[in-house]
Amino acid sequence: DAKTTQPPSMDCAEGRAANLPCNHSTISGNEYVYWYRQIHSQGPQYIIHGLKNNETNEMASLIITEDRKSSTLILPHATLRDTAVYYCIVRGGNNAGNMLTFGGGTRLMVKP
Amino acid sequence: KAGVTQTPRYLIKTRGQQVTLSCSPISGHRSVSWYQQTPGQGLQFLFEYFSETQRNKGNFPGRFSGRQFSNSRSEMNVSTLELGDSALYLCASSLQGGTGELFFGEGSRLTVL
Numbered sequence A: 001d002a003k004t005t006q007p008p009s010m011d012c013a014e015g016r017a018a019n020l021p022c023n024h025s026t027i028s029g030n031e032y033v034y035w036y037r038q039i040h041s042q043g044p045q046y047i048i049h050g051l052k053n054n055e056t057n058e059m060a061s062l063i064i065t066e067d068r069k070s071s072t073l074i075l076p077h078a079t080l081r082d083t084a085v086y087y088c089i090v091r092g093g094n095n096a097g098n099m100l101t102f103g104g105g106t107r108l109m110v111k112p
Numbered sequence B: 001k002a003g004v005t006q007t008p009r010y011l012i013k014t015r016g017q018q019v020t021l022s023c024s025p026i027s028g029h030r031s032v033s034w035y036q037q038t039p040g041q042g043l044q045f046l047f048e049y050f051s052e053t054q055r056n057k058g059n060f061p062g063r064f065s066g067r068q069f070s071n072s073r074s075e076m077n078v079s080t081l082e083l084g085d086s087a088l089y090l091c092a093s094s095l096q097g098g099t100g101e102l103f104f105g106e107g108s109r110l111t112v113l
Helices: none
Strands: A009-013 A018-023 A032-038 A045-050 A061-064 A070-075 A084-091 A106-111 B005-007 B010-013 B019-024 B031-038 B042-050 B053-057 B064-068 B074-078 B087-094 B108-112
Touching (some): A018 A032, B005 B087, B042 B064
Antiparallel strands (some): A018 A070, A061 A070, B005 B019, B019 B074, B031 B087
């Protein structure tokens, strides 16, 4: 079973911030939160990851609650090209390898 | 540098046949993992190889197998194909595995008739 829960779909106006929530209430202390996105029929693309501190890169920001049970991916100025399925994944430490469990993700539709 | 390369990109097979898919990871990456994506089941982990050894295996029947070569290139094989094996098969690579960025290829789309 997926370790995360996400809303199945969201809409966002172009140019506005897109805030995608994720619940991971059973996360362990050594597990990271990863975000990927998949544009139709392409391979998933890495966006960002974090352990407990908020993270920011050129694509997005990741806000993790203090209890680490939920997080929010923020796309600060969404464009039409950000329309994709966004996956929130909990991933273990070095011993866990790359056995990722994908849930259903959130289908983000950016509208003009 | 070149990304993860998967071949072939598209292929059509008939029931009962077998298929071999290839994945060339990013240069220097030692971990290669495989995923199956279908409309009904979503993205599901098949297996992971690290330094030519299978490190993790998902919940798939024995018809699904894989291997990794000394140059980190990987192949997966599906024998006795069934209609339900029609899917996008994705390969991903990373330096070691467990943490850090996982890079996905564009996938091999298999259609079983």
